[in-house]
Amino acid sequence: MARVPDVPDLVARARRGEAAAVARLISLVEDDSPALPDVSAAVASHTGHAHVVGLTGSPGVGKSTSTSALVEALRRQDKRVAVLAIDPSSPFSGGALLGDRVRMSTHDTDEGVFIRSMASRGHLGGLAGAAPQALRVLDAAGCDVILVETVGVGQSEIEVASVADTTVVLLAPGMGDGIQAAKAGILEIGDIFVINKADRDGANTTRRELRTMIGMRPEEEWKPPIVLTVATKGEGVDDVADEIANHLSYLETSGELKARRTARARREIEALALASVQRQFESESEGIDDLAAQVEAGDLDPFAAAQALVDLSGGGR
């Protein structure tokens, strides 16, 4: 059996910056631990400081290298930085660094950087369910900037935006990236666009294409900037860090930060409430069996049975 965690102690230690305590708390999130509501309650009043930045882009654009270079740039600005890498397909992670994160090892001995990968498969609600809790832990631990990225492609690339204050979309020249990105819905979610590997042919074409496509977005106050980088040489990465700071200022002064975070909280509350009701249903197994038998026999219709189940479970009270 797992040791019962001393949540208040863990949170106090995490707030003092102890990486081991932060890691343990995130493991509780990852495992969907029964202690999760306690963790959530203990960190709630210490949240709201961290700037959550989602990093997204197709494989091959240099996401890992860019993340690493961005960590360095943010550290030069003396920010406390966390990297949360979420793997939506993996059923386990063990909290280990990702295999391809070799360059990240340069940050290993830097106390201002916390790096963690987290599996979200199996977690009720997947990425969308697990990430907000983990972000709250890192926020309460005093991080100034939290970089969130997903491993893999597809839906999870878009989902990153739903947990971030600012979304950075990474592209690379050529390979029809522009069109691919549009297809994946990635253009709509970008607050900042980065064309990495900008020393390659086609960087200006990609920028032009991108500008046209961004121009097709509905009129908005924030004009998403396009930054060219060569992450392997660190070129342009300070500009990305600056644009991230600019976007935060815009979010704060426009009231958009509060709006985005409130909308996020709303989705989170609804998802947790539904999960709670679903658990109550599961605890009414015998009652459901009885209702199902009546429906099978034609003595009850499924809608009436569903209402009976809702009544039976007492609506979570």
Add this chain to the structure above:
Amino acid sequence: MARVPDVPDLVARARRGEAAAVARLISLVEDDSPALPDVSAAVASHTGHAHVVGLTGSPGVGKSTSTSALVEALRRQDKRVAVLAIDPSSPFSGGALLGDRVRMSTHDTDEGVFIRSMASRGHLGGLAGAAPQALRVLDAAGCDVILVETVGVGQSEIEVASVADTTVVLLAPGMGDGIQAAKAGILEIGDIFVINKADRDGANTTRRELRTMIGMRPEEEWKPPIVLTVATKGEGVDDVADEIANHLSYLETSGELKARRTARARREIEALALASVQRQFESESEGIDDLAAQVEAGDLDPFAAAQALVDLSGGGR
């Protein structure tokens, strides 16, 4: 505004075999009409007679032709037959026949056959949400056999099994169908296997492959038969109809029919109950806004807010 349906009248007419009334009732299901609980209540006591047979298979195996030939075979046994084709990707159907269902037109003037396509996109719960209600309507209308098939591939091919008493898996020689099928999980769900286009090269190889793979399934009372057909010539199709009848006898005598249908009712009840709770949450929009604002401000944690939402909505009462 849509006309308010006279549900008792529609059900009475459907039970007399009026195709127009059946079609109208299925449209109410398809549109997720507010009258749906009334429809469900009105048909409940008239259900349990029809044998629901799911037909599934990759594109190119001759599913439409096989369905049509099977309808003819079942009509020769003087069975009342319905075909419900579900399109999980289409947002509309209008109740029209599917475009590729040309051969089906031979049944158009046959009063013992009801053919209907139904869109399930947009319906809360997709195929799994819409199909059981439509099947109850067809059951109450006096159908002896209801053939259910999905348009398109992927998950919906497997979902068919979850609404059927008997699942028929269609394959064709060559094209690595066997392996593809195993990958898609189709082998696990088949109660009867049909190798169509059996006049082509490789039919026996496919049968051998299939037998080996079925042999790997856990020991079970029912040994899934493999039937070779040439649907375009009607060859072997009577054998399929016979195997369908055999499987029904097995289901009845083994008690498996009742078990499968009760398990199905259970899933349906849970899904409907969750949908009902979700609707209640939606009606508490102001309350959720207030909770979300508190979470955003750090005054409340999301788990406590979720519990407050469950309390607020009164658990559906």
